[in-house]
Amino acid sequence: MFTGIVQAVASVAAITDRPGLRSFALQFPPGFCVGLEIGASVSCDGVCLTVTALGPGDQANFDVMQQSLSLTTLAGLKQGSLLNVERAARDGAEIGGHPLSGHIDFMATVAAVRRPENNVCVRIQVPPTWMRYIFAKGYIAINGASLTVAEADRQAGWFEVWLIPETLRMTTFGAKAEGDLLNIEIERQTQVFVDTVRAAIDERLGPLLPALEKLLAAQGQSLDDLGQPPLKPVG
Template sequence: MFTGIVQAVARVASITDRPGLRSFTLQFPPGFCAGLEVGASVACDGVCLTVTALGPEDRADFDVMQQSLSLTTLAGLTQGSLLNVERAARDGAEIGGHPLSGHIDFMATVVAIRRPENNVCVRIQVPAPWMRYIFAKGYIAINGASLTVAEAERSRDGSGCFEVWLIPETLRMTTFGAKAEGALLNIEIERQTQVFVDTVRAAIDERLGPLLPALEKLLAAQGQSLDELAKPPAGLG
């Protein structure tokens, strides 16, 4: 498990490709690897990877399967690329963000960036059907960083957009300051929110049955959807 509090930025030192597998050697800041062991987990841009070997000068190796490469931004990394990294949480550690599994749900796209004084606002486009799990004031993990959704807008096809605000400390500790429009991001949705939304949607489907299409049509005519009915109560997600 991870907390979503990025601890450092690592650099890709080398990449080795083999059939169905890509191996990364990452260079970490001094001291990051203290006590790190082979078999330990490290979140790399939000993806939970296992240490396969430890090298000198705070370097470590990781293997990534083809499936993980196809589902995440790791396939686009090159030598010199930078990543947000976090070591696995220890028992009793303070959860400064929210609990993360390190399992990416989908990739999203940066569509706009605003830079008011001392802040950055990033607008992110989400493919269907994942927008149903994203709500204003809820948690979301972007490239391994736990962030709060500022605004959320849904489209009828299940896609949509949301915005997050980044303070100077977040920009200093992460790679977000270097992102531009069109950049792909790894997204892990908040699990409590997913369970709540799926449970409510299943209950509605079970109770309404044949009437469900009519309800969806009525809600659509009013500019709403079942996702709004399944919105978690305040304080959850």
């Protein structure tokens, strides 16, 4: 498990391709690998990877199978590419973000980047089937970083996050531009809540669903809005 608090930025030192498998050697900042062992888990741009070899220096190797390459942005990495990294959380560790599994649900696209003074706002375009799990003020994990959704437009299929200077300093987000792909892991409690509500509606209403969907559409809403989880308390 991970906390979604990015600990460092690593770079790709080398890539080795074999049939059905790609191996990465990542260079970490000094001290990152202290106590790291073969078999340990590291979140690499949000993808949970297993250490297969250590050294020299603050380097570690990871193997990525073809399925993970096809589902994440790791397939597009090159030598010198930068990644957000976090070591697995220890028992009793403070959860500064929200619990993450390191299992990516889908890739999304940077639709726009705005840079007002001392902030960056990123608008992210999402495949339609996944927007039902994204709500304003809810949690989302982007390239391994736990972030809060600022705005979400379910009809248009996008959401926005705001990034403070400290987040930009500790992550790769400052270099992201329109068209870039991002790894997204949705918040699991939200997914369970939404799916449970939708299943209950399907079971109870059955033949009435088309009429209900039409009524909601006339009001600018959808069934996904009925499954919106309660807002998390502030403070």
